[in-house]
Amino acid sequence: MARSDTASGSESPAPTPVNGERNGSKKNKTRNGSKKHARDNETNGSIGPSHPGERRSSVSKPARDFRDMPEAPPPKKKKRKTSTTTTKPDNALVIPTTKDTLPALQPEESTEQVSTRSPSPVIDFDGLSRPSLGTRKRLEEDDAQKEIRLNRIKDAVRTLLECVGEDPDREGLLATPDRYAKAMLYFTKGYQENVRDIVNGAIFQEGHNEMVIVKDIEVFSMCEHHLVPFTGKMHIGYIPSNAVIGISKLPRIAEMFARRLQVQERLTKEVANAVMEVLKPQGVAVVMESSHLCMVMRGVQKTTSTTITSCVIGCFERKEKTRNEFLSLIGVNR
Numbered sequence: 001m002a003r004s005d006t007a008s009g010s011e012s013p014a015p016t017p018v019n020g021e022r023n024g025s026k027k028n029k030t031r032n033g034s035k036k037h038a039r040d041n042e043t044n045g046s047i048g049p050s051h052p053g054e055r056r057s058s059v060s061k062p063a064r065d066f067r068d069m070p071e072a073p074p075p076k077k078k079k080r081k082t083s084t085t086t087t088k089p090d091n092a093l094v095i096p097t098t099k100d101t102l103p104a105l106q107p108e109e110s111t112e113q114v115s116t117r118s119p120s121p122v123i124d125f126d127g128l129s130r131p132s133l134g135t136r137k138r139l140e141e142d143d144a145q146k147e148i149r150l151n152r153i154k155d156a157v158r159t160l161l162e163c164v165g166e167d168p169d170r171e172g173l174l175a176t177p178d179r180y181a182k183a184m185l186y187f188t189k190g191y192q193e194n195v196r197d198i199v200n201g202a203i204f205q206e207g208h209n210e211m212v213i214v215k216d217i218e219v220f221s222m223c224e225h226h227l228v229p230f231t232g233k234m235h236i237g238y239i240p241s242n243a244v245i246g247i248s249k250l251p252r253i254a255e256m257f258a259r260r261l262q263v264q265e266r267l268t269k270e271v272a273n274a275v276m277e278v279l280k281p282q283g284v285a286v287v288m289e290s291s292h293l294c295m296v297m298r299g300v301q302k303t304t305s306t307t308i309t310s311c312v313i314g315c316f317e318r319k320e321k322t323r324n325e326f327l328s329l330i331g332v333n334r
Contacts, residue, residue: 129256129274135191153181187222190259195274198256202246203279211322213237214250215330223294224261232290232306234268235330238275239282239315239322250275264290264309272311283314285326308332 141149154177161168161176168177215235223230236250257270272286287310296303316323 129193129195132191132260139192150178150181150185153184154178157181186259188260190256193256193259195253195256195278198252199245199249199278202249203243204246205242206240206244207242208240208244209242209282211237211239211326211329212244212247213326213329214247217251217254219254219258219267219288219290221258221260221262221264221267223292224263226294226298227261228293228297230264230290230292230294230307232264232288234271234286234288235332236271236275236284236286237316237326237330238279238284241280241282243279243281245275245279264288264292264307268309269311272313276313281314283312283316283318283322285312285316285323286310287327287330287332 138149157177157180158168161173166173168174213235214237215233217234217236218231219234220229220231222228234254236254253274254271257267257274268286268288272284275281275286276284287308289306289308291306295301295305312323316326
């Protein structure tokens with residue numbers, strides 16, 4: 001009689017797994033293990049890649065290689081504060097600071113040299129244009145003081161003639177001190193003149209925005225280094241902002257700054273700044289060509305040499321085409 005395994009209650013053997021099922025179970029284990037590893041990383045605070053093929057973010061964490069980490073800036077040195085408190089001895093002299101004793105404790109007047117140039121490049125506080133140290137005193141003196149000033153210059157010229165070995169009493173030199181004193185005051189009359197007085201309101205609203213040039217303005221000035229003349233020509237150009245200035249005012253402005261003890265570089269700049277401040281145009285350009293007798297009559301004695309200086313402000317400085325147009329119109333850029 002045949003036996004039945006079921007009737008006996010014995011378990012039947014487990015079926016043999018198929019290859020596909022065995023591989024699937026391995027994948028599940030791997031997937032479960034990777035999830036567990038990622039969960040452990042999150043718990044530990046690391047934000048590394050979930051699998052080797054994924055690129056790790058370099059924004060949230062620095063690079064693993066210490067050479068890729070940015071260098072920290074050097075620490076700033078703190079300045080040590082030095083205490084200025086000093087202990088006074090018991091027998092130290094204590095000076096009261098009452099109103100009665102303050103005048104006696106006033107410091108002596110400082111002997112530092114005061115600047116003779118005004119903060120403004122053109123107009124000073126009382127309207128003078130770049131005054132020198134004695135300009136106001138000369139401007140405000142009466143006839144008697146003017147005569148005293150003239151006599152002082154004449155005495156100085158007479159002394160100069162004696163020092164060079166001449167006889168100031170001979171016929172040709174008798175009136176030389178007086179003539180030279182008056183000429184020197186004329187050569188330096190620009191110190192007492194004012195740009196606003198020279199312009200005299202000759203500014204007109206014409207709606208003109210094209211270049212205006214006054215060229216070949218004759219200029220005579222005195223070299224402040226050797227007190228000998230330098231002469232030449234000045235070219236002044238500007239581009240208006242609707243307002244134009246009377247064309248005769250430009251040579252007058254140049255004359256005012258030239259009738260001083262000057263150097264050519266400063267003279268060029270002063271004329272450009274004056275036109276810019278008075279007229280407020282889009283730009284100003286000034287070029288000066290001159291011959292200096294201090295290097296013609298003495299020193300290197302180069303009679304054919306000329307010195308050219310320029311000053312460009314505003315659009316002439318910013319725009320090369322505008323600057324080149326000005327230089328070509330005055331005949332320098334050729």
